[in-house]
Amino acid sequence: MNIAASPHATGAQGAAHGGPLRDPLLAVESISLSFGGLKAVSEVSFDIRRGEIRAIIGPNGAGKTSMLNCINGFYHPQEGRITFKGVARRRMKPHEAASQGIARTFQNVALFKGMSTLDNIMTGRALKMRRGFLWQLLRHGPALAEEIEHRKFCEEIIDFLEIEHIRKTPVGKLPYGLQKRVELGRALAMEPDLLLLDEPMAGMNVEEKRDMSRFILDVNRHFGMTIALIEHDMGVVMDLSDRVVVLEYGRKIADGSPDEVKSNQRVIDAYLGVAR
Amino acid sequence: MFYREAGQFKATYAADQAVFPIRQDRIGLALILVAAYVAVPLLGGDFLLSSVMIPFLILSLAAIALNILTGYAGLVSLGTAGFMGAGAYAAYKLSTLFPQVNILVWIVVSGFASCAIGVLFGLPSLRIKGFYLTVATLASQFFLQWCFVRVSWLYNYNPSGAIEVPARALFGLAITGPSASPVTRYLIVLTIVVAMTWFASNLVHGRIGRSWMAIRDMDIAAQLIGIRLYPAKLLAFAVSSFYAGVAGAMMVFLWLGAAEPDAFNINLSFLLLFMVIIGGLGSLTGSFFGAALIHILPIAVRQAPASVGLTIGGATVEHLTYVITGAMIIVFLIVEPHGLARLLQIGKQKLRTWPFPY
Numbered sequence: 242m243n244i245a246a247s248p249h250a251t252g253a254q255g256a257a258h259g260g261p262l263r264d265p266l267l268a269v270e271s272i273s274l275s276f277g278g279l280k281a282v283s284e285v286s287f288d289i290r291r292g293e294i295r296a297i298i299g300p301n302g303a304g305k306t307s308m309l310n311c312i313n314g315f316y317h318p319q320e321g322r323i324t325f326k327g328v329a330r331r332r333m334k335p336h337e338a339a340s341q342g343i344a345r346t347f348q349n350v351a352l353f354k355g356m357s358t359l360d361n362i363m364t365g366r367a368l369k370m371r372r373g374f375l376w377q378l379l380r381h382g383p384a385l386a387e388e389i390e391h392r393k394f395c396e397e398i399i400d401f402l403e404i405e406h407i408r409k410t411p412v413g414k415l416p417y418g419l420q421k422r423v424e425l426g427r428a429l430a431m432e433p434d435l436l437l438l439d440e441p442m443a444g445m446n447v448e449e450k451r452d453m454s455r456f457i458l459d460v461n462r463h464f465g466m467t468i469a470l471i472e473h474d475m476g477v478v479m480d481l482s483d484r485v486v487v488l489e490y491g492r493k494i495a496d497g498s499p500d501e502v503k504s505n506q507r508v509i510d511a512y513l514g515v516a517r
Numbered sequence: 518m519f520y521r522e523a524g525q526f527k528a529t530y531a532a533d534q535a536v537f538p539i540r541q542d543r544i545g546l547a548l549i550l551v552a553a554y555v556a557v558p559l560l561g562g563d564f565l566l567s568s569v570m571i572p573f574l575i576l577s578l579a580a581i582a583l584n585i586l587t588g589y590a591g592l593v594s595l596g597t598a599g600f601m602g603a604g605a606y607a608a609y610k611l612s613t614l615f616p617q618v619n620i621l622v623w624i625v626v627s628g629f630a631s632c633a634i635g636v637l638f639g640l641p642s643l644r645i646k647g648f649y650l651t652v653a654t655l656a657s658q659f660f661l662q663w664c665f666v667r668v669s670w671l672y673n674y675n676p677s678g679a680i681e682v683p684a685r686a687l688f689g690l691a692i693t694g695p696s697a698s699p700v701t702r703y704l705i706v707l708t709i710v711v712a713m714t715w716f717a718s719n720l721v722h723g724r725i726g727r728s729w730m731a732i733r734d735m736d737i738a739a740q741l742i743g744i745r746l747y748p749a750k751l752l753a754f755a756v757s758s759f760y761a762g763v764a765g766a767m768m769v770f771l772w773l774g775a776a777e778p779d780a781f782n783i784n785l786s787f788l789l790l791f792m793v794i795i796g797g798l799g800s801l802t803g804s805f806f807g808a809a810l811i812h813i814l815p816i817a818v819r820q821a822p823a824s825v826g827l828t829i830g831g832a833t834v835e836h837l838t839y840v841i842t843g844a845m846i847i848v849f850l851i852v853e854p855h856g857l858a859r860l861l862q863i864g865k866q867k868l869r870t871w872p873f874p875y
Contacts, residue, residue, distance in 0.1 A: 313741060339743030353734035355799065356727070364731045368743035370724045374752070380719035385531065388723060392530045431742055 265324075266291045266435055266467050267312065272321035274307055274491075281307040282318065285493045287486045289435065294461050294468045296482035296499075298475075300511060304491040305471045306348060309437050312469070313345050314338040326434065340368055344433035346424045348440045348471075354413035358423050361412055362398055365430025366391045398426045402456060418449040425456060429466075436460065438470045442477060450474065454481060479503065487511065520868035536718055553707055558700045566699035571772050573812050574703075574710045575764050580792040580804035581717055582760030587790070588798035589721055590753035591733030592642055596654035597761050597789045599661035602781030603631040604762025605769040606671045609680045612770075613673055620685040620693055621705070624770060628762040634661070635758020642750045658783055665778035681775045693770045702771045709767065713760060718801055720756065729753055730799070795846060797856025806857035810849070815842050 265288035274282040282304040289295045297305045310316040312323060314333040322329050325341060344365075353361050370391060376384035399405055402422050407415060412423055421441060428436055441457065442450045454477055460466050472478050478485060479499040487495040487502055489511040495502050502508055520541050527533040537543045557570060583597045607630035611623040638657040642650055665671060672680045684694025691697040692705060720726050728749050731739035740746055769776040788811055796807025818838045822829045829837070853860045 315737075335737075335740040336743050336745050339741055345741050347738065351735045351738035353731045353738070355734050356730050360727055360730070364727045364739075364744075365742050367724060367728055367731075372724070374725065377723045377725050378716045378719055380723055384723060385534075388534060389530045392534060396530075427742065 264291060265289060266326065267469075268324040269308075269312070270322045270324070272308070272311055272318045272323065274304075274311055274316055274318040280491050282311065282488075282491045284321070285488065285491070286321075287493065287496055289467060289469055290484075291467055292461070292465050293483040294457070294470060294481050296470045296472060296478045296485045297488065298472065298478055298485060298502075299488035302490075303488040305488055306439055307491075308488070309345065309439055309469070309471065312338070312435075313343045313437060339431065342432075342434035343437065344428035344431040344435070345437040346421070346428050346439060346441060348443060350417070350420045350424055352412045352420055352424055352427070355411060357409050357411055358404060358415070358426075359392075359395060359399070359408045361423055362395045362426045362430045363391060365427040366395065368431065395426075395430055398429050401429075401459070402426050403452075418445050418452075421445070421449075421453065422456070425453075425460075429460065434467060436466050436468045438468060438472075440471050440473065442472060442474055450477060457481060520865065522869065534722075536722055550711070553711075554704070558703060563699045566703045567772070569813060569816060571699070571703055571706050572768075573808055574706045575767050575772055576789070576792065576812050577805045577808040578710050578713060578767070579761055579764035579789050580796060580808050581714060581801055582757045582764060583789045584793045584796075584798065584801065584804045585717060585721070585729075585760065586753050586757035587793055588800065588803075589726060589733065590729040590750060590757075592639075592750065592753060593647070593651045593790075594654040594757070595651055595783070595786045595790065596638060596657040596661070597757075598781040598783065598785035599658040600631045600635050600758040600761035601765025601768060601785070602661055602665055602778070603634045603758070604628055604765035605776060605781070606665060606680065607631060607762065608766035608770060609682075610671065610673075612683060612685070616683070616685075619687060620683075620770065621687065624709070624766040625763060627766045628759040631762025631765065632755050632759040635754045635761070636751055639751050639754030639758075642754065643747045655783075658786055662778055662781060662783075665781065677777075679775055679777045680769065682770050682773075693774075695774065697771075706767055706771050709763065713763065714801060717756075717760070721801070725749075725752065733799075791846070795849060795856055797858030800856065800858035802861065803856050803858030806861070810846070810857065811842075814845060815839075818842060 268286075268288040270286050271284045272282055272286070273280070273284055285304070285308065287295075297308060299305050307316060311318045314335045314337060317332050322331065323333075324330075325343070353364060356364070370387055372384045372387050376382070380388075399408060402425065404419065404422055404426065407419060407423075412420055415423065425438075425441065438457065442453050445453065457468060457470070458481060461468050470478070470482060482499060484497060485495075485499055485502040486493060487505070487508050489507075494507045494511060495505040497505075520539075522539045522541075525540055527538065532538065537546060558566070561570065579597060579601055582600070583594060587593050604627045608620075608623045608627035611618075611627060612620050615623075634657075638654060641653050645653060666678065669675075669678075672678060675681070682693050684696060685692060690701060692701055721729070728739065728744045731742070731744055732746060732749055736746060739749075765781065768780070773780065792807030792811050793804065794807070795810055796805070797803025815838045818841045819834055822834060849857060849860075853863070
């Protein structure tokens, strides 16, 4: 993947964008997850197709983040099956999910605060770097060459996200909006097949939201990265996503295109509240 | 005014990724190395060499060991002295069992013995975190010290319970034992410390160092980008205790000349932890600063009254040393809680932008 070159090569990815007949990259089949007596997710099924932006929405506590945690191996659902790239699995560790190509950002930024922006993004390349301990001790020859090769890649991401000016700044000192951007950069550095974004726009102002939306669309269109998105800003969700799944109290209440979901009575009830 | 990077443009990533990207820093480091290799042995007396510089360097190496574990990987340990002891006893056993092999080889190889023990005591680090892990390392400290007292095989059944360094030579030059000159010992210690600091710097600036810091800062996110916590933490334990082991072996063979089990007690572990905290967590330079503050400052304070012609009773000087050193530590921690290394960093930043505030 060459980030610098690809923005012009939009055609192929853009044309096939979110077509209904594409094979699912990830399929979630009747997943149930409970903590003691609390059912966080119950019998939810949906799929994410290659190349689409899939939004997961729902009121607070609906089980959206738990769902993402199941997908990238943090939680192990008691029932159900998750199929990623055609391989079904019951239990998976987070680092295994990472090596299979699932990257993720967090609702409350989970950056490495003591490290610079560049180092944070370089850390995202951890799985791609192969030179062993002895070469690392020397930091010359192949180890340095590898380091520089990955630095180049990270610089492309830095370019793409327009964060050149904070390259060497410790991320703990950055404003929130930029931290979110660096976190996206770290996830992109992994070159994932599936990118899970947990409220990438929470707490941002309109301008920052606009920037972030642009980055998400670019990532999807130009690099063909499949994205699962949790977001509370309905305007953003409806504009960005190809398909939306709606959760409420751990159950799926609607699934379909933004327009279908918008006019679904159960979704309106869930969001506006209804006498039960 | 002279500390400026104006005009130093980085045209390659290699130049930008260098450990010291600013030319003045490289010149400074070269000057320090020249001073350490040429000026100190030529101008320094035996006291400066054997009571100030050798211990300072060895403690710095031990502080680097702890800094790798605590400052970089975020695993607070109180077992450093125990691991140093493991290295010292391993070097002693190896050098008495195989006297024909050069002692310098055994000093470095003994690091591996301590490394193995460190990994063993690092095993719980996946399950327990924070203070609880610290307590677990405390257990290793007490267990190892118990071994040094009770397992008489370790000190070759010596009735005094101490280990004594055999006299050994390299190319006919005595390097351990009573006949070894302070200059020789100093140069050996300096070379080992410089080499190991260089290796440590390479490690922490590369992939492995980044994965340690990632675990330190946010272990959940580290897992999610594919870092496997357990191997990375065990590697930190392994490298750290290797460094501690070599420092311990040098402490007995090149500094003290003989050691009792008590040399590796919990006090030393605490002192090393203070060095790392005061010097700067996650900074190799800071390890040297910390060692200097904890080891050299009391010596300087003790010498001060005599050098300005004051005569104060020995006991009073001793008390004053504690008071002044303690006060200095508190002052430094208030001025800069992130350690002396950060203070240096801030100073450099001010110099770069001088005379403007930023």
